[in-house]
Amino acid sequence: MADLVTAMTTMEDIIANLTPERPLLMVDADEVLLQFVARLERFLLDVGYELRLESFRLSGNIFDQASGDRADAATCKGLIARFFDDCVDDIGAVEGAAEALAALSEHYQPVILTNVPKRCRARRQASLATLGLDYPVLANAGEKGPAAKRLASAAAHPAVFIDDLPPQHASVAAHAPHVHRVHFVADPRLGPLLPKAEHAHIRLDDWPALQLHLTDLLSS
Numbered sequence: 304m305a306d307l308v309t310a311m312t313t314m315e316d317i318i319a320n321l322t323p324e325r326p327l328l329m330v331d332a333d334e335v336l337l338q339f340v341a342r343l344e345r346f347l348l349d350v351g352y353e354l355r356l357e358s359f360r361l362s363g364n365i366f367d368q369a370s371g372d373r374a375d376a377a378t379c380k381g382l383i384a385r386f387f388d389d390c391v392d393d394i395g396a397v398e399g400a401a402e403a404l405a406a407l408s409e410h411y412q413p414v415i416l417t418n419v420p421k422r423c424r425a426r427r428q429a430s431l432a433t434l435g436l437d438y439p440v441l442a443n444a445g446e447k448g449p450a451a452k453r454l455a456s457a458a459a460h461p462a463v464f465i466d467d468l469p470p471q472h473a474s475v476a477a478h479a480p481h482v483h484r485v486h487f488v489a490d491p492r493l494g495p496l497l498p499k500a501e502h503a504h505i506r507l508d509d510w511p512a513l514q515l516h517l518t519d520l521l522s523s
């Protein structure tokens with residue numbers, strides 16, 4: 304299985320290996336499967352910056368530790384690119400994610416749909432596998448609606464999309480409205496900063512609750 308999963312690197316590869324009769328789980332990585340913000344905070348401190356969780360965004364919440372100045376958009380973008388290069392395979396799993404996905408795999412076929420830079424895709428996949436999350440990984444850029452539509456067209460209902468970012472729920476609602484959309488924010492400090500995404504069907508922030516919901520969805 305591991306070799307087969309490693310060989311799936313493109314949308315075409317992943318679609319060719321989907322089973323049309325099985326329901327689909329499209330799962331985001333950062334802040335759904337992986338503790339992205341917690342690791343980003345540590346990285347930023349190491350390079351002289353600080354993340355202040357004042358709102359649900361990165362750009363605008365990163366400050367230069369020495370001067371106290373807010374980092375501008377270009378600096379934030381550069382820091383996040385460097386974070387992926389340095390840390391993409393050193394991010395811990397969200398509690399309960401591997402166990403829940405393993406159980407859900409009895410009925411669903413998971414695909415990890417992540418906006419990781421393409422150059423980091425293989426490292427992300429290898430890291431997820433070591434965390435017990437050995438599933439196909441598709442590196443997406445920008446909105447996820449078009450990719451969700453293509454993946455869902457190759458699998459059975461229900462097709463489910465799980466992500467922390469509200470604009471991604473709007474994108475999937477626009478491109479693939481039949482997909483069931485779960486808004487999930489793993490970090491307990493971030494969750495309260497953000498209400499349920501308008502275009503998601505439900506908001507859940509822990510994997511045991513999500514597992515129950517997705518199991519119930521199969522019989523509804």
Ligand SMILES: [Mg+2]
Pocket residue numbers: 331332333334335466467468
């Ligand atoms: Mg995310």
